[in-house]
Amino acid sequence: MSPDASPGFWLTGLAIVAGVLFVLGLLAAAGRVRAAYWATLAVCAAGAVLDLGFLAAGHAGPPLSVPIGLPGAGIQLALDGISAFFLLLLMLIGAAAAATALDDHGHYNSTAALLPVFIGAMTLSLLAADAFSLVLGFEAMSLASFGLVLTNHTDPPVRSAALLYLGMAALGAACLIPAMALLVHLEPGAVDLSFAAIREHPPQGWRAIAILVLVLIGAGSKAGLAPLHVWLPPAHAAAPSHVSALMSGAMTKVALYVIVRMLFDLCGPAQPIWWGVPLMALGAMGAVLGALRANIEGDITAVRACSTVENIGLIAVGLGLALAARSADLPALAALAMGGALLHVMAHGLFKSLLFLGAGAALHGAGTRALERLGGLIHRMPVTTGCMLVGAACLAALPPTSGFASEWTLFQAVLAGPRIGGVALQTLICVVALLMALAAALAAAAAVRLIGVGFLGRPRTPRTAAAHEVGYAAQLAMLAMALLCLLAGLFPGAVLAAAAAGLKQTVGLTMAGRSSLLLVTPQAGSPGYAAPAIAALLGLALAGVVWVVRRRATGGSRRGPAWDCGFGPPPAWLPFGDPITQYGGASFGQPLRRALGVALLGAFELVDMPEPGQTRAARLIVRSKDPASALLFKPVARWRDALSGYADHLQFLTIRRTLSVIFGVVVLFLLAVVLLEQL
Amino acid sequence: MSTIIALIAQLLHIALMLAAAPLLIGLIRRIKARLLGRAGPSLIQPFRDLQRLLRKQPVLADNASWLFAAAPAVSFAATLAAAALIPSFALGMTTAPLADMIVIAGLLTLSRVVLALAGMDIGTAFGGIGASREMTFAVFAEPALLLVIFTLALLAGSTNLDVIATVLREGTLGLRVSLGLSMVAVITIAIVENGRIPVDNPATHLELTMVHEAMVLEYSGRHLALIEWGVALRLLLWLTLICTIFVPFGSGQASGFPPYWITGALAWAAKLGVLAIALAVFESSIAKMRVFRVPEFLGIALLLGVLAVIFLFVSQGFT
Numbered sequence: 001m002s003p004d005a006s007p008g009f010w011l012t013g014l015a016i017v018a019g020v021l022f023v024l025g026l027l028a029a030a031g032r033v034r035a036a037y038w039a040t041l042a043v044c045a046a047g048a049v050l051d052l053g054f055l056a057a058g059h060a061g062p063p064l065s066v067p068i069g070l071p072g073a074g075i076q077l078a079l080d081g082i083s084a085f086f087l088l089l090l091m092l093i094g095a096a097a098a099a100t101a102l103d104d105h106g107h108y109n110s111t112a113a114l115l116p117v118f119i120g121a122m123t124l125s126l127l128a129a130d131a132f133s134l135v136l137g138f139e140a141m142s143l144a145s146f147g148l149v150l151t152n153h154t155d156p157p158v159r160s161a162a163l164l165y166l167g168m169a170a171l172g173a174a175c176l177i178p179a180m181a182l183l184v185h186l187e188p189g190a191v192d193l194s195f196a197a198i199r200e201h202p203p204q205g206w207r208a209i210a211i212l213v214l215v216l217i218g219a220g221s222k223a224g225l226a227p228l229h230v231w232l233p234p235a236h237a238a239a240p241s242h243v244s245a246l247m248s249g250a251m252t253k254v255a256l257y258v259i260v261r262m263l264f265d266l267c268g269p270a271q272p273i274w275w276g277v278p279l280m281a282l283g284a285m286g287a288v289l290g291a292l293r294a295n296i297e298g299d300i301t302a303v304r305a306c307s308t309v310e311n312i313g314l315i316a317v318g319l320g321l322a323l324a325a326r327s328a329d330l331p332a333l334a335a336l337a338m339g340g341a342l343l344h345v346m347a348h349g350l351f352k353s354l355l356f357l358g359a360g361a362a363l364h365g366a367g368t369r370a371l372e373r374l375g376g377l378i379h380r381m382p383v384t385t386g387c388m389l390v391g392a393a394c395l396a397a398l399p400p401t402s403g404f405a406s407e408w409t410l411f412q413a414v415l416a417g418p419r420i421g422g423v424a425l426q427t428l429i430c431v432v433a434l435l436m437a438l439a440a441a442l443a444a445a446a447a448v449r450l451i452g453v454g455f456l457g458r459p460r461t462p463r464t465a466a467a468h469e470v471g472y473a474a475q476l477a478m479l480a481m482a483l484l485c486l487l488a489g490l491f492p493g494a495v496l497a498a499a500a501a502g503l504k505q506t507v508g509l510t511m512a513g514r515s516s517l518l519l520v521t522p523q524a525g526s527p528g529y530a531a532p533a534i535a536a537l538l539g540l541a542l543a544g545v546v547w548v549v550r551r552r553a554t555g556g557s558r559r560g561p562a563w564d565c566g567f568g569p570p571p572a573w574l575p576f577g578d579p580i581t582q583y584g585g586a587s588f589g590q591p592l593r594r595a596l597g598v599a600l601l602g603a604f605e606l607v608d609m610p611e612p613g614q615t616r617a618a619r620l621i622v623r624s625k626d627p628a629s630a631l632l633f634k635p636v637a638r639w640r641d642a643l644s645g646y647a648d649h650l651q652f653l654t655i656r657r658t659l660s661v662i663f664g665v666v667v668l669f670l671l672a673v674v675l676l677e678q679l
Numbered sequence: 680m681s682t683i684i685a686l687i688a689q690l691l692h693i694a695l696m697l698a699a700a701p702l703l704i705g706l707i708r709r710i711k712a713r714l715l716g717r718a719g720p721s722l723i724q725p726f727r728d729l730q731r732l733l734r735k736q737p738v739l740a741d742n743a744s745w746l747f748a749a750a751p752a753v754s755f756a757a758t759l760a761a762a763a764l765i766p767s768f769a770l771g772m773t774t775a776p777l778a779d780m781i782v783i784a785g786l787l788t789l790s791r792v793v794l795a796l797a798g799m800d801i802g803t804a805f806g807g808i809g810a811s812r813e814m815t816f817a818v819f820a821e822p823a824l825l826l827v828i829f830t831l832a833l834l835a836g837s838t839n840l841d842v843i844a845t846v847l848r849e850g851t852l853g854l855r856v857s858l859g860l861s862m863v864a865v866i867t868i869a870i871v872e873n874g875r876i877p878v879d880n881p882a883t884h885l886e887l888t889m890v891h892e893a894m895v896l897e898y899s900g901r902h903l904a905l906i907e908w909g910v911a912l913r914l915l916l917w918l919t920l921i922c923t924i925f926v927p928f929g930s931g932q933a934s935g936f937p938p939y940w941i942t943g944a945l946a947w948a949a950k951l952g953v954l955a956i957a958l959a960v961f962e963s964s965i966a967k968m969r970v971f972r973v974p975e976f977l978g979i980a981l982l983l984g985v986l987a988v989i990f991l992f993v994s995q996g997f998t
Contacts, residue, residue, distance in 0.1 A: 375802065378744045389746075396792055399785040408781055411825070415832045418992065426992045430829065430985060437825035438818065441788075445814035448792055452799030452810060458742060527776040527839040534782060537763065537774070541756035545905065549752065553733040553901035557748070562740035563897055564803040583799065583807020591815040595974040 008061045010054035011079040014087065014127060015064055017047040021120030029113035033106070040098040040116045047123070048091035054084050055498050063129040063194065070132055076194050078129035081501025082265070085342060086257045087126045088498065089349040092484065093249040094119040096477040097242040100357050103364070103471035108240050111151045118144035118246065122254045130194040131180040138176065138258065142169035142222070145251060148243040149235050161234035168221050168231040175218030176258070179211050183266055195266060202268030215262045216278060223255035225316055226286025227628035229309045233297065236305035237369070241360025244301060248308045249353030253345055256315060263319075264506040269326055273420065276324030277428065283316030284435040289626070291442035292596055295589040296603070296624055300359045300369050300454055304352060307395060307446060310439050311348040315341045317432055318410050321417055322507055328420045331509040333413065336522055339511045340409035342499040343492055347402035350488060351394035354481040358388040361474060362454065366467035371450075371585035376459040380467040385455045387478040394485050396447035397440050400535040402489035405520070407440055408529050409492070412522040442592070449588045457582055490531050493517045586622060597624055681934040682773075688933035688940065689763070689773040695944070696762045696919075700911035701725035703918070703955060710959035725911065729904050737900030740801045750797035751898065751905040757790035758909045762916045766844060766923055768943035769931040775841035780828045783840065783920075784821065787872070790909065791817060798894035809894030812970060816878065816890070819977035820868045826984025827861045827868075831924065833991050834858075840923065848927035856994070860987040862925045867980035869917040871973065873910075876962040878973050881910070890970070915951075918958075922950040 020043050028036035060080040069075040079087075101108065101115060121144055125137030146169060149162045184193055185201035203211055221228035236244040263275070290309025297303045318341030325334035361384040363369045366377060378385040394403035414436065417429040459465035469475065488495055493515040496503075500510040513524045521528030561569045570578060597603035603624035610616050653661065705722040712719025721727075739748065764778040764786075795813055798806035832838045834855070835846040846852065871878045879890040889896075895906050923930070929946030931939035968976065 376742070378746065378800075379742070393792075396788070397785065398789040398792060399782055404785050408779075408785075411781055412838065415829055415838065418833065423992050427989060430826075430988045430992070433829055434822050434826060434981070434985065437822035441818040441821035444788055444792055444821075445818055448795045448799070448810060448814050452796055452807070456744065456746065456796060456800040457802030457807075522837075526837055527779065527842065529779055529782060530777055533777050534760070534786075537760045537777065538756055538786075541759040541763070542752060545752050545756050545759070549733075549901055549905065553904070554736045557737045557739050557900070559741055559743075560738045562742075562801050562803050563738075564801075565805060565896065567803075581804055582802045583804060583811065588807060588811045591811060591970070592818060594971060595815065595819075 008064060010050050010057070011061060011064050011077060011127070013050040014047060014054075014079060014123065015066065015077050017043055017050065018120050018123040018127060021116045021123060024116035025113045025120070028116065033109050033112040034102065036112065036116060037098050037102050040119065041095050041102070043116075044091045044095035044098060044119065048088060048095065051084050051088045051091060054079055055081075055088065055501070060501075063196070069136065070193075073130075073132070073193060075133035075136070076129040077124075077127040077133070078195070079127060081499070081503070081505050082260060083126045083257065085499050085502045086253055086345070087123065089253060089346055090119070090122050090126065090250045092481075093246055093349060093353045096353060096357060096481050097246045099477035100242040100245070100360060100474045101240075103474040104240070104242075108151050111148050114144045114147045115243070115246075118148060118243075119250075122250060125254050126257060129196075131184055131198070132193050134258070134261075135173075135177055135180055138222075138254070139169075139173055141251060141254065142172065145239075145243070145247055148247075149239045151240050151243070152238065155238070157234070158238040161231075161238040165231045165235040168228065171228075172218045172221045175214040175221075179214035179218055179262065182207050182211050182214070183262070198266050199268070202266070202270065204270075208267060208271060211267060212263065212275060212278070215259060216282070219255045219258040219262070220282070220316075223252045223259065223316075224286075224290075224309050224312045226282055226289055226309065226313060227632050229286060229290065229312075230626060230629045230633055232309055233293070233302040233305040236308070236356075237299050237301045241301065241356050241363060244305070244359070245353035245356035248305065248356055249349040252308060252312055253349055256312070256319070256345065259319065260506060263323065264326075269508070271323070271327055273324050273327045273422075273425070275327060276320035276322070277425070279316045279320030279323065280428065280432050281320075283313040283318075283320060284432040284439075285313070286310070286316070287313030287439035288435050288442070289313075289600065289628075291439040291446060292592065292600055293624075293626065294446035295442060295449060295592045296597060296601065298371050298585050300362065300371060300374070300450060301356070303371075303446060303450055304355050304359060307443060308348075308352055310443055311344065311352070314407065314410060314436060314439065315344050315348070317341075317436060318344065318413060321413055321429075324420055324425070325417070326507050330419060331507055332514075332523070333416055333419060334507040335503050335509040335511055336409065336416065336514070337413035338503055338507050339496050339499060339515070340406060340411075340413050342502065343402075343409055343495055344406035346495050346499075347394060347406040347485070347488055350481060350485045351391045351401075351403060354387060354391040354478060354485060355395065357474065357478050357481065358384055358391060361470040361478065362467075364470050364474075366464045368461070368463065371453045373461045374454040374459075374464055375457045375582065376464065377455040377467055380465075381455075381469050383469060383475050384478065385451075387482040388451060388455060390482040390485055392447040392451045394489065395450075396444035398444075400489055400531045400538065402485050402492070402495075405489055405492035405529065405531055407436075409520060411436065412528075416522060445592065449585060453583070453585045453588055460582070460584070490535060491517055492520050492529075492531055496520065586620075593622070593624070600627065601625060602627070602630065684937070685771060685773045685775075685933045688769050691940075692767050692769070692772060693759070693763050695767060696912065696915060697759075697908075699951070700908065700915040701729060703915050703951060704911045706952070706955050707959050710956055711963055714959060714963045725907075729908055732899075732904035732907065733901050735900040737898070737902050740897055742801065743897075744800055747797050747800040747897075748902070750793045750800075751902040751909070754790045754793045754797075755905045755909040755912075757786045757793070758912050758916065761786040761790070762912055762919075764840065765916055765919050766841060766930065767919050768947045769933040769935075769940050770841055770844055770848070771933040772841075773933075775933075776839070778840040780831070780838045780840050780843070781825075784824055784828075787913070787916075788817065788821070790913070794894060794906070798896075801897050803897065805889070805893040805896045809890055809892070809896070812890045813894055816871050816973055816977070819974050819981065820871050823864055823977060823980035823984045824868050826981065826988055827864050830857050830861045830984070830987040830991060833988070840920075844923045844927050844930070847924060848930065850928075857987040857990045858925065860983045860990070862921070864980040864983040864987070865921055865924070867977065867983075869921065871977060873914045873917055875914075875958065877965050877968045878976065880967050918951055918954045919947070921954065922947065926950055 063078040121140035128134035293306040322338035397403040601624040606621040608619040795810035798810035835843040931943030
């Protein structure tokens with residue numbers, strides 16, 4: 001099997017990977033769960049190798065027709081630069097999730113069969129080369145993940161989260177399928193669903209606008225684009241952590257891939273400049289909203305889900321800018337924005353799945369994911385905490401991590417954005433830059449809150465004090481992901497090289513000449529961001545400091561009780577001190593909740609103080625609500641109830657009225673048919 | 680040859696920054712004392728303090744983790760790396776191609792995040808309150824700083840500090856309303872980032888008014904020495920940044936004739952002296968504000984930043 005065997009070699013291999021993943025679902029359903037996990041791990045690793053081979057060897061071959069699916073048409077699979085880039089991320093996260101699942105002690109056996117199916121369905125959506133198989137893969141992915149969210153279905157919150165998730169998936173399907181239908185060019189006689197046929201007839205006019213709106217709702221709801229992100233925090237908190245890692249790291253990226261595929265590739269380059277505006281505006285709003293909620297939520301998984309909303313928003317800004325710049329015929333700027341977006345796709349996919357795996361480790365080792373019950377895990381779970389520190393550094397976009405490299409590139413693109421022209425658009429870009437920086441700073445605060453409250457400090461419960469490290473497979477998965485995060489941060493140029501074919505395909509220009517292994521620059525020849533050099537500078541500075549301190553300062557240290565401005569040591573019955581005297585998640589987020597939460601999230605605090613003489617404890621009640629659910633979902637739910645109330649009358653009609661209703665409907669239907677025939 | 684000279688200038692710059700940082704603190708304390716009618720301590724008192732702290736053995740709290748012990752060095756190293764990137768007496772040093780302003784902001788964030796984590800590590804209320812407030816202030820300071828970077832990038836065509844300083848030193852841009860607005864914004868941000876009055880009081884030992892001091896309350900010995908030195912270095916770094924961008928005149932060129940470095944260094948010292956006096960007068964004439972007012976204070980910087988960018992769009996029809 002030499003790398004240049006045939007153009008279809010890598011594609012065939014990956015198609016087999018997708019098929020095997022579906023079969024592995026059957027194996028797990030037959031009770032061989034561990035074998036299925038091992039096989040999933042191996043198949044995903046093989047898929048990653050095949051995908052890297054394609055990215056290195058380079059050229060897209062003809063599509064592969066598989067005789068499954070629609071009668072006569074089958075499904076078509078193809079591999080090109082953009083799908084290979086997303087597929088690489090999916091395979092890496094899939095392998096890490098399967099490895100972590102090996103350590104689940106059989107807790108998740110009830111839905112184990114769906115894990116390989118979920119990964120297989122995502123692979124299918126990425127490989128799809130016709131409208132039918134894309135929708136098939138996307139919906140299979142939705143259904144499989146719905147089943148996985150329901151793993152702990154005995155909990156009522158899990159059931160309501162899964163129902164909300166299913167509703168959003170149905171909304172997504174109801175928008176995505178019509179969007180596909182509008183894209184397909186109708187010719188008398190034969191309907192060709194393949195992407196190649198669609199590309200020949202890009203949509204125009206109202207059809208293009210309708211497709212834009214439907215794709216933003218259909219794929220945007222799955223990606224977690226504001227304001228359709230409300231399902232994300234509950235669903236991620238409900239699912240097992242390795243499933244959340246896949247959902248947040250990979251599934252939202254598959255949805256972004258669908259956005260890229262449909263808006264950049266299938267709709268063609270001849271779209272107006274304002275096409276990028278909705279993505280930029282929604283992305284920037286979602287980024288701030290998600291990052292702010294990440295500072296308020298109390299469950300570490302929900303914190304990360306909100307931060308996913310933030311990062312998807314940042315990626316959406318990059319995509320929107322790339323769309324606008326491409327339409328304005330600025331391919332260099334478009335490539336910079338798209339490159340930043342793809343870098344962030346890779347960076348976020350890696351560090352977010354790492355953080356979710358770490359949250360699973362905390363749940364496993366300390367028995368809870370609530371910030372108010374964790375604490376001090378750095379002493380009991382050193383490997384997990386070390387990996388979480390890497391992930392949190394990426395989340396906070398600290399140099400020289402991968403999060404910083406991608407956000408730096410995105411910022412460079414946004415700062416160069418005013419070149420597109422038009423004062424209105426320029427002002428929008430200025431506001432977007434402001435919101436992006438706000439989101440990045442909020443994410444840093446959320447990262448400190450997450451690590452500081454959850455993993456540092458004193459344990460808050462006896463269960464947390466007795467936490468233990470997770471199994472070796474899960475540890476190895478986290479270490480591998482942490483290593484990948486560090487490598488992606490040190491060598492963003494390598495990630496951009498992997499994205500080169502995708503960039504060429506979507507915006508017509510690569511980052512060649514502007515990014516090498518060591519340096520990424522906004523314009524050819526100008527100074528830029530050299531991650532290895534910055535890392536070396538930091539390392540030198542650290543070495544110098546340590547050397548001076550070693551030479552000049554008194555060595556060693558003594559241990560003693562914390563000074564704490566003179567507070568006494570804790571009493572003997574509270575060996576870790578009184579847990580409430582420690583800053584918790586709610587108290588850490590309080591300044592931000594007051595400064596921004598009141599305006600953006602409608603947060604309010606109520607102090608429930610007992611009357612003098614009563615002995616009960618005082619309580620502080622804090623509530624906040626997401627504006628998307630208050631302004632969008634609650635009214636929709638009210639309309640739904642009202643409509644179903646009206647429809648309810650139909651059940652109780654007399655037989656005569658029922659017959660006349662049926663008769664009326666048939667007449668209307670025939671009329672519609674006649675009218676449509678006339679058109 | 681010019682590479683070696685640039686490297687010498689770089690090393691000289693780092694040494695000067697490290698040495699001048701405690702001196703600057705001493706100078707500001709001295710001026711403030713004089714303004715209050717006291718004689719004030721010697722200018723080199725901060726050096727003596729650092730030496731005293733370095734001599735003492737640190738006491739770690741019982742449950743301090745490795746992160747707590749490592750944080751001061753990492754935080755100091757990040758500040759030092761940022762300081763190495765900001766030109767003082769000469770432009771075009773060895774690290775000039777790396778001196779991206781977003782990278783500098785990122786390094787300062789790294790320094791802050793590491794100390795905030797260390798503040799949470801012992802699990803005391805003071806560490807938590809300091810870390811929480813420090814991160815909250817940063818949430819408002821960073822967008823304002825990015826808007827200033829936006830303005831400068833629009834004017835100079837790059838976010839690289841050396842390129843920006845070179846363009847502004849040439850003076851071809853003339854006086855700009857946007858630059859003036861940006862300067863006020865940067866000064867506001869610098870006050871917050873360095874925890875000076877009216878945002879935080881570096882001299883306080885009253886628990887309820889502390890932000891930065893509360894965060895590092897548990898530190899002692901060589902750890903505390905590194906933190907104090909880092910704080911001094913950060914103040915010097917911000918003042919140098921203001922000089923480099925808004926008063927770029929007089930600085931030399933690293934690749935040029937070394938004697939010009941002396942005039943550059945003298946100009947730098949003079950600018951720092953003026954800024955130190957201004958800071959001392961400002962701090963002596965104003966009271967500390969409530970913590971929850973700080974976001975409003977930074978809101979001014981944000982607003983000025985937005986105005987500066989939009990002024991550019993409208994005034995020159997930037998395309």
